[in-house]
Amino acid sequence: MRDTIVVGGGAAGMMAAIVAAEAGERVVLLEGSGKLGRKILISGNGRCNLTNMGADDLRHYHGTHPHFARTALDQFHLEDTLSFFGDLGLEFREEKRRRLFPMSDQAQSVVDLLEDKMRGCGVEIETATKIIKMERDGCFVVWATDGRRFEGERVILASGGMSLARLGADRTGMDMAVASGHRLTPLEPGLVPLISPEKYLARLQGVKLRAEVSFASAGGRRISDTDDLLIAKYGVSGFTILNLSARLVPQLRGGPVELRVNLFPNQSPEAISEKLQQRWQRHPHRTLALSFAGLLSAKLVRPLLRHWGYDLERPVGKIDKKTRWHLAQQLTSWPISVSGPRPFDYAEVTIGGINTADINPDTMESHLVPGLYFAGEMVDIHADLGGFNFQWAWASGVMAGRRRGS
Numbered sequence: 001m002r003d004t005i006v007v008g009g010g011a012a013g014m015m016a017a018i019v020a021a022e023a024g025e026r027v028v029l030l031e032g033s034g035k036l037g038r039k040i041l042i043s044g045n046g047r048c049n050l051t052n053m054g055a056d057d058l059r060h061y062h063g064t065h066p067h068f069a070r071t072a073l074d075q076f077h078l079e080d081t082l083s084f085f086g087d088l089g090l091e092f093r094e095e096k097r098r099r100l101f102p103m104s105d106q107a108q109s110v111v112d113l114l115e116d117k118m119r120g121c122g123v124e125i126e127t128a129t130k131i132i133k134m135e136r137d138g139c140f141v142v143w144a145t146d147g148r149r150f151e152g153e154r155v156i157l158a159s160g161g162m163s164l165a166r167l168g169a170d171r172t173g174m175d176m177a178v179a180s181g182h183r184l185t186p187l188e189p190g191l192v193p194l195i196s197p198e199k200y201l202a203r204l205q206g207v208k209l210r211a212e213v214s215f216a217s218a219g220g221r222r223i224s225d226t227d228d229l230l231i232a233k234y235g236v237s238g239f240t241i242l243n244l245s246a247r248l249v250p251q252l253r254g255g256p257v258e259l260r261v262n263l264f265p266n267q268s269p270e271a272i273s274e275k276l277q278q279r280w281q282r283h284p285h286r287t288l289a290l291s292f293a294g295l296l297s298a299k300l301v302r303p304l305l306r307h308w309g310y311d312l313e314r315p316v317g318k319i320d321k322k323t324r325w326h327l328a329q330q331l332t333s334w335p336i337s338v339s340g341p342r343p344f345d346y347a348e349v350t351i352g353g354i355n356t357a358d359i360n361p362d363t364m365e366s367h368l369v370p371g372l373y374f375a376g377e378m379v380d381i382h383a384d385l386g387g388f389n390f391q392w393a394w395a396s397g398v399m400a401g402r403r404r405g406s
């Protein structure tokens, strides 16, 4: 019998296994697929954005009770992540949005270093070992699909979320938690492109631009993000959309939400109206469509102006002030309705998971089943794009790895 069984060899499970083994526990880590850390390998386009300079800020973490994440993030700060991986030999590079990547630019190096550390501290690793059943009869017993059974004094469930079924993601881990009495909050795709019912967007398919995108939260607060916006046949994507989706998807349960897109980030309609006036006074003979050449992409402007009902061929010298003002307002507050997320196969995280009311935030141990711990994405906490989801996985993994009181 082992002291600790870890179910799931992703970011959270590997971290939990290391912490438990370093404290002297006999640990076995059971990973369902043939490889450790498959999501780490594909993360950040194969480069793994493993944390963020702003990782200690609770505002980047979401869920039914986002404050649940506070203790783990306080116990395992950004500095701790940097020194943990630094000790393993990983050096960091900071990129746009304060994201941190390995200097090697290879997610594989993150997995290699974690695996090396696990082996170094004596973690027994069993891949291709998918756990489908868990029982507690004095100690814990878990069964793999091939009939093997493992016994342990405690179990850490770190079996991840629902995104990317092709990498082995499914809800067996969550179902085992539910079978032992834990509640599950609704599961939805997060950090995901959004579907729009607006048919004309198909004519803008493939357009990529930098824009400020915002929406009004249920409480009326405007939430915005400035970065890439991608128009697709089904709706919208890009860094802005993926990031806003962390907070927007739960709101979509109540019906479609209107995004507002400012094609000139941080600029007011007044400033844009003035800019147009200057451009139009300089070249009054140009058509409305041509008047944007060098300012906005023609692939965007032409279909958009047409959709808004403008005459593209009208010389700008003949356009009155009221029309110019109206156009400036549209360009700085273009409404796009979104009705739902794309499916889990397009999502980076799962929104929802094991109800945090059933877990002790100070230890990550279940309130219902002593000796059962949770870590990572399977818990009802998800975070913004930019390395925050891994920070949650590392921090909650560390908490779960520490046995209560150790």
Ligand SMILES: Cc1cc2nc3c(=O)[nH]c(=O)nc-3n(C[C@H](O)[C@H](O)[C@H](O)COP(=O)(O)OP(=O)(O)OC[C@H]3O[C@@H](n4cnc5c(N)ncnc54)[C@H](O)[C@@H]3O)c2cc1C
Binding pocket: 007, 008, 009, 010, 011, 012, 013, 030, 031, 032, 033, 036, 037, 038, 039, 040, 042, 043, 044, 045, 048, 049, 050, 051, 129, 130, 131, 132, 158, 159, 160, 161, 163, 164, 167, 168, 169, 170, 172, 173, 347, 348, 349, 375, 376, 377, 378, 386, 387, 388, 389, 390, 391, 393
């Ligand atoms: C395309 C993509 C890119 C991403 N990029 C980033 C990024 O750059 N930065 C960032 O912070 N986050 C990123 N994420 C999110 C991040 O990968 C996850 O939040 C993180 O991996 C969660 O870690 P975890 O250990 O909780 O779960 P996982 O990494 O999903 O690990 C769970 C493990 O458990 C195994 N498992 C599941 N069920 C069982 C079972 N029954 N028995 C045994 N094993 C089981 C799975 O095979 C898996 O290996 C990205 C996600 C995706 C999909």
